[in-house]
Amino acid sequence: MTISYDIAWTLDPSAATFRGRTTARFRGARPHAELAAVEVVRATLNGRDVPWDGERLTLRAAPEDNVLEVDAVFPYESERGFRKATDDGDTYLYTLHYPQWAKRSFCCLEPDRRAAFALTVDTPGPVLTSDTAFPIVPYAVTVAAGPWSEVGDDVHVMRSRAVERDKGEEVSRLLKRSIAYFEHLLGVPYPYRRCRAVFVPELPILAFSAPGLIMFDDGALNALTSREPRYAVTVVSHEVAHQWAGNLVDSEPWLVEGLATYLSRLATEELLPGSRPWSELDTAPLPDRAYLPHLTRVAAVEEAIGRTALVQGLTTCFRRHAHATASWAHLQSYWRQ
Secondary structure, rough: OEEEEEEEEOOOOOOEEEEEEEEEEEEOOOEEEEOOEEEEEEEEEOOEEEOOOOOOOEOOOOEEEHHHHEEEEEEEEEOEEEEEEEEEEEEEEEEEEEOOHHHHHHHEEOOOOOOOEEEEEOOOEEEOOOOOOOOOOHHHHHHHEEEEEEEEEEEEEEOOOOOOHHHHHHHHHHHHHHHHHHHHHOOOOOOOOEOOOOEEOOOOOOOEEEOEEEEOOOOOOHHHHHHHHHHHHHHHHHHHHOEEEOOOOOOOHHHHHHHHHHHHHHHHHOOOOOOOOOOOOOOOOOOHHHHHHHHHHHHOOOOOOOHHHHHHHHHHHHHHHHEEEOOOHHHHHHHHH
């Protein structure tokens, strides 16, 4: 079933809520759409009103083409959804939808099913968004609005940190080197038009990699440029690896994280000679230690078939399933070839 979304947000940094208008087009009958708002101004399916119970819209969709139009008011969230944070008198607005919270920002048919997106954001000041040139999963839809300052090629920080260009340029170099390495390793071009990084205030996780846009917590800017080099290379290359493993091709969460962790260790080994990224995995002060069980499963494949064959299987997967979904079973079949 093909799904497309046209989403328009009106964001007022001084308000406690924001307006979101969603037009979703899809084929085939389905029972409901997810929507977690404070008010539904209007909701229609093929021109007829549909009921809302506070979490879902009940749909009676036609077997062929359908148009769902929703105009709703949403609150800014303290955790997942559209977040608001203030720094030095400036207000910043950004989304964090992973894994299933897209419904807190727009009407969503399926939070993990790829769809075509068109995004419009009406707000004062600059806006950064995920790349929607190709179908993406709803939880990857990302917006970051505020008075950002660019402190290196495609690296954006809060206005209060505009003088820290040296740090931004260091991150920019790591992004570029990671992209070049993965393009060479995988034989698959970087899949998006740009790779921008934005350091947002009070992100509840270290980072999130959306198509073409990587969000880091603001505190990571100092950590990436002051801690041991292995930390910086591991963090940045891990998020860049997600542009292939997770964004270009999505899969089970454990597999996405296992592959990104594996690829980041390969990148660290290449970009930082002598760093020994495969040693002392359980005690290494690295941010991806939580993913070691997933890395272990991928590393077991390397031990069984060799690194060259493993990477060749990844290349096949990324080419055959570009902008789509692949499973562990798919990868296993490519590794057996």
